[in-house]
Amino acid sequence: xxxxxxxxxxxxxxxxxxxxxxxxxxxxxxxxxxxxxxxxxxxxxxxxxxxxxxxxxxxxxxxxxxxxxxxxxxxxxxxxxxxxxxxxxxxxxxxxxxxxxxxxxxxxxxxxxxxxxxxxxxxxxxxxxxxxxxxxxxxxxxxxxxxxxxxxxxxxxxxxxxxxxxxxxxxxxxxxxxxxxxxxxxxxxxxxxxxxxxxxxxxxxxxxxxxxxxxxxxxxxxxxxxxxxxxxxxxxxxxxxxxxxxxxxxxxxxxxxxxxxxxxxxxxxxxxxxxxxxxxxxxxxxxxxxxxxxxxxxxxxxxxxxxxxxxxxxxxxxxxxxxxxxxxxxxxxxxxxxxxxxxxxxxxxxxxxxxxxxxxxxxxxxxxxxxxxxxxxxxxxxxxxxxxxxxxxxxxxxxxxxxxxxxxxxxxxxxxxxxxxxxxxxxxxxxxxxxxxxxxxxxxxxxxxxxxxxxxxxxxxxxxxxxxxxxxxxxxxxxxxxxxxxxxxxxxxxxxxxxxxxxxxxxxxxxxxxxxxxxxxxxxxxxxxxxxxxxxxxxxxxxxxxxxxxxxxxxxxxxxxxxxxxxxxxxxxxxxxxxxxxxxxxxxxxxxxxxxxxxxxxxxxxxxxxxxxxxxxxxxxxxxxxxxxxxxxxxxxxxxxxxxxxxxxxxxxxxxxxxxxxxxxxxxxxxxxxxxxxxxxxxxxxxxxxxxxxxxxxxxxxxxxxxxxxxxxxxxxxxxxxxxxxxxxxxxxxxxxxxxxxxxxxxxxxxxxxxxxxxxxxxxxxxxxxxxxxx
Amino acid sequence: xxxxxxxxxxxxxxxxxxxxxxxxxxxxxxxxxxxxxxxxxxxxxxxxxxxxxxxxxxxxxxxxxxxxxxxxxxxxxxxxxxxxxxxxxxxxxxxxxxxxxxxxxxxxxxxxxxxxxxxxxxxxxxxxxxxxxxxxxxxxxxxxxxxxxxxxxxxxxxxxxxxxxxxxxxxxxxxxxxxxxxxxxxxxxx
Ligand code: FES
Ligand code: FES
Numbered sequence: 001x002x003x004x005x006x007x008x009x010x011x012x013x014x015x016x017x018x019x020x021x022x023x024x025x026x027x028x029x030x031x032x033x034x035x036x037x038x039x040x041x042x043x044x045x046x047x048x049x050x051x052x053x054x055x056x057x058x059x060x061x062x063x064x065x066x067x068x069x070x071x072x073x074x075x076x077x078x079x080x081x082x083x084x085x086x087x088x089x090x091x092x093x094x095x096x097x098x099x100x101x102x103x104x105x106x107x108x109x110x111x112x113x114x115x116x117x118x119x120x121x122x123x124x125x126x127x128x129x130x131x132x133x134x135x136x137x138x139x140x141x142x143x144x145x146x147x148x149x150x151x152x153x154x155x156x157x158x159x160x161x162x163x164x165x166x167x168x169x170x171x172x173x174x175x176x177x178x179x180x181x182x183x184x185x186x187x188x189x190x191x192x193x194x195x196x197x198x199x200x201x202x203x204x205x206x207x208x209x210x211x212x213x214x215x216x217x218x219x220x221x222x223x224x225x226x227x228x229x230x231x232x233x234x235x236x237x238x239x240x241x242x243x244x245x246x247x248x249x250x251x252x253x254x255x256x257x258x259x260x261x262x263x264x265x266x267x268x269x270x271x272x273x274x275x276x277x278x279x280x281x282x283x284x285x286x287x288x289x290x291x292x293x294x295x296x297x298x299x300x301x302x303x304x305x306x307x308x309x310x311x312x313x314x315x316x317x318x319x320x321x322x323x324x325x326x327x328x329x330x331x332x333x334x335x336x337x338x339x340x341x342x343x344x345x346x347x348x349x350x351x352x353x354x355x356x357x358x359x360x361x362x363x364x365x366x367x368x369x370x371x372x373x374x375x376x377x378x379x380x381x382x383x384x385x386x387x388x389x390x391x392x393x394x395x396x397x398x399x400x401x402x403x404x405x406x407x408x409x410x411x412x413x414x415x416x417x418x419x420x421x422x423x424x425x426x427x428x429x430x431x432x433x434x435x436x437x438x439x440x441x442x443x444x445x446x447x448x449x450x451x452x453x454x455x456x457x458x459x460x461x462x463x464x465x466x467x468x469x470x471x472x473x474x475x476x477x478x479x480x481x482x483x484x485x486x487x488x489x490x491x492x493x494x495x496x497x498x499x500x501x502x503x504x505x506x507x508x509x510x511x512x513x514x515x516x517x518x519x520x521x522x523x524x525x526x527x528x529x530x531x532x533x534x535x536x537x538x539x540x541x542x543x544x545x546x547x548x549x550x551x552x553x554x555x556x557x558x559x560x561x562x563x564x565x566x567x568x569x570x571x572x573x574x575x576x577x578x579x580x581x582x583x584x585x586x587x588x589x590x591x592x593x594x595x596x597x598x599x600x601x602x603x604x605x606x607x608x609x610x611x612x613x614x615x616x617x618x619x620x621x622x623x624x625x626x627x628x629x630x631x632x633x634x635x636x637x638x639x640x641x642x643x644x645x646x647x648x649x650x651x652x653x654x655x656x657x658x659x660x661x662x663x664x665x666x667x668x669x670x671x672x673x674x675x676x677x678x679x680x681x682x683x684x685x686x687x688x689x690x691x692x693x694x695x696x697x698x699x700x701x702x703x704x705x706x707x708x709x710x711x712x713x714x715x716x717x718x719x720x721x722x723x724x725x726x727x728x729x730x731x732x733x734x735x736x737x738x739x740x741x742x743x744x745x746x747x748x749x750x751x752x753x754x755x756x757x758x759x760x761x762x763x764x765x766x767x768x769x770x771x772x773x774x775x
Numbered sequence: 776x777x778x779x780x781x782x783x784x785x786x787x788x789x790x791x792x793x794x795x796x797x798x799x800x801x802x803x804x805x806x807x808x809x810x811x812x813x814x815x816x817x818x819x820x821x822x823x824x825x826x827x828x829x830x831x832x833x834x835x836x837x838x839x840x841x842x843x844x845x846x847x848x849x850x851x852x853x854x855x856x857x858x859x860x861x862x863x864x865x866x867x868x869x870x871x872x873x874x875x876x877x878x879x880x881x882x883x884x885x886x887x888x889x890x891x892x893x894x895x896x897x898x899x900x901x902x903x904x905x906x907x908x909x910x911x912x913x914x915x916x917x918x919x920x921x922x923x924x925x926x927x928x929x930x931x932x933x934x935x936x937x938x939x940x941x942x943x944x945x946x947x948x949x950x951x952x953x954x955x956x957x958x959x960x961x962x963x964x965x
Contacts, residue, residue, distance in 0.1 A: 025876070026823020189887070274833075493886070664886055700923065703930070
């Protein structure tokens with residue numbers, strides 16, 4: 001077994017990021033910053049009907065606008081994103097029928113975006129309206145119209161029940177029920193989606209720039225849908241201004257842009273504006289869980305029944321129909337950190353006339369956690385017990401690992417109970433309970449919500465695709481600097497730094513001497529991209545393995561040159577030396593020069609050059625990180641506003657590569673959780689119009705909405721290389737339930753129990769008004 | 776194929792304007808309806824100013840107009856004539872980072888970096904007016920700039936630290952101070 005360096009200098013340290021300087025200087029190059037002369041700019045004509053037959057499309061007037069190059073409809077670009085499993089295809093430009101407001105119907109290509117938009121307004125589409133299908137119940141009812149005439153709206157149905165469920169459920173001393181709802185939300189990266197494509201004049205290859213999470217998956221999809229050889233397509237993902245899952249999807253606009261670039265022979269570019277983003281980025285959540293829980297006197301949960309309804313909108317995204325992903329994750333993780341022996345789960349997912357659902361950070365995780373913590377709080381309330389105590393009774397304990405859940409997961413070791421105890425201590429739970437009672441007497445309503453989450457990470461499949469491994473190539477250049485390339489698709493996670501930390505430690509060089517490339521399919525090895533909290537763990541594993549292999553090569557070469565045994569050679573501070581004899585040493589720089597240019601000195605059988613490519617597939621199909629969030633809120637019963645007064649997180653994602661970056665991820669996820677719990681909702685009106693099409697309507701958390709958070713770490717290593725566990729999503733999984741729980745706790749005297757998020761001030765006022773405070 | 780430039784000339788007249796950006800004078804032909812953000816980015820190549828919403832909400836397009844933060848997506852380029860415009864590029868030293876930028880780096884106050892130039896511009900204006908803003912003031916000022924990645928906490932910390940550094944160095948002349956401090960601070964940990 002290869003030994004690591006004695007003292008890792010960078011791994012685990014708060015190394016500032018190598019990405020930052022360019023971003024701070026305003027030099028990051030995002031998609032829209034790529035300006036190529038002669039580019040045609042696209043504006044899409046989008047459906048303003050949720051459901052309608054297209055009677056006619058008249059583009060004449062649009063074509064007459066000066067500066068317009070051409071206008072395409074489905075007749076010009078007939079690509080369809082077809083999902084065989086459900087027998088449903090989404091034409092990249094609507095054909096015959098539109099199925100949601102915002103669906104692209106025509107594409108206008110013009111010399112600039114202003115002109116393209118002028119002309120788009122002049123494309124005349126005549127619709128014959130159809131009655132829209134707007135919710136689960138309607139979609140499932142016999143009278144409901146079919147969104148796709150040739151098939152039923154119910155497209156996904158599963159059932160899972162543990163043996164003995166019925167008996168356990170029926171014989172339990174207590175039962176309670178609740179229906180949990182999370183409304184539609186979406187990722188809203190600050191940089192909108194976009195795509196730019198051009199043919200390379202010299203080689204005829206198609207280069208596609210796209211703001212995306214998984215360059216290779218994207219190339220594979222283009223290869224198939226454009227029917228071009230893979231080696232004729234180059235995908236480049238430039239700087240990505242946030243992604244959060246929504247940029248892992250394949251969107252119709254990208255296919256239109258790529259197809260146009262090759263067929264029109266001009267560079268073509270489209271960047272979403274914010275209204276388009278809210279209309280047509282992948283939506284998420286929008287599900288209902290009808291839950292019954294059976295429990296005993298102690299609060300021990302004996303069985304849970306959950307019937308999930310999910311609305312995936314009009315079309316399934318290729319490889320990731322959002323509602324199925326949401327329901328799958330939520331139900332698979334339904335029991336969270338608790339020993340719940342029996343479950344009965346039914347899932348029904350339907351099509352509707354709303355925008356297609358895809359991934360948003362945490363996918364079904366926040367919803368599953370809302371159910372998981374909701375039932376514990378419900379049990380506590382029924383029994384008049386403390387919410388923390390009911391958790392204590394139910395936790396999976398250290399001796400239970402590896403623990404097989406009733407839903408079929410095998411958890412590797414974590415720190416569930418410990419994380420909660422630490423979090424409660426941090427917030428001084430006992431004292432709060434005393435103060436809470438006193439404050440209630442003064443008419444102030446404070447509450448605490450707890451969420452102990454379990455986050456499945458680094459799984460074989462995610463919204464970024466189903467590539468169970470990651471690839472890293474490492475090259476030491478002739479002058480001794482290190483160039484690595486990975487198949488990742490970062491969007492702010494700082495992989496250029498974290499991967500460099502791992503590599504630098506193995507090679508004994510400075511982190512600043514390691515350049516990490518990603519995002520260009522011409523230089524990055526085929527990999528899975530970024531999503532499902534896989535990059536640190538699987539990508540980090542690949543970076544470690546590749547740099548260990550490189551290290552071995554260096555040691556072997558050095559041993560040969562030093563005429564020493566390999567075991568006697570060490571790599572320290574950029575030098576390979578005979579252990580303890582710094583005088584007998586070769587610098588990495590010298591070794592690199594020799595490896596490339598003085599090859600007569602290489603040991604027999606050693607290839608010239610210093611380059612390795614490694615693919616790493618973790619031994620665990622999933623590793624589970626965990627932690628506890630505790631939110632302390634105050635609810636103003638006069639205004640209905642909720643203020644988050646304190647927030648603590650105890651996080652366990654195994655070995656930390658860079659705590660500073662991990663904490664940043666957590667802070668951001670908690671902020672998104674505040675949005676999810678209190679602000680963010682994509683609202684369709686009764687006629688099927690999306691009424692939240694600006695950031696004035698779809699509210700994002702601002703600096704004044706987010707409290708100061710306190711974050712601490714526990715490190716329970718995974719069995720994967722490096723001991724890492726993924727952690728990109730746990731904070732958004734845990735925050736909404738913690739916050740909703742805190743509101744329930746604050747308003748307990750009014751009998752309020754929150755089961756629906758986001759919680760709006762108006763709702764709170766309705767709940768408390770007229771209800772007598774009963775404390 | 777139509778000749779695009781001819782048709783454009785026929786359909787949409789341009790006016791000539793002079794813009795003062797980062798101390799440099801630019802004379803350009805623009806359509807009156809072109810947004811300042813678009814002109815900065817696509818005519819002048821100053822792509823540090825980002826466009827996140829064009830709805831006046833996100834603040835990523837913030838520039839200084841005569842020293843005051845202004846959303847460049849809410850303004851036509853022609854309206855900026857006669858004003859002094861400063862973008863993030865104008866707040867960045869030749870080499871390295873400004874003290875404020877260095878504080879952002881130390882505190883990990885950025886992730887994807889998309890909101891970052893708008894934040895830098897907004898905070899620079901704040902610190903010029905208020906040497907010692909408290910957390911509430913900082914959050915209030917930042918509330919016009921949306922960051923979807925950081926949860927703001929590290930941004931607030933960076934602003935506080937930058938204010939402290941600025942006070943301690945008595946830096947009236949930011950640009951002069953930038954280089955030296957940057958070397959001292961860059962890469963170090965919080
Ligand atoms: S782009 Fe100007 S405020 Fe968002
Ligand atoms: S760093 Fe990504 S939006 Fe602020």
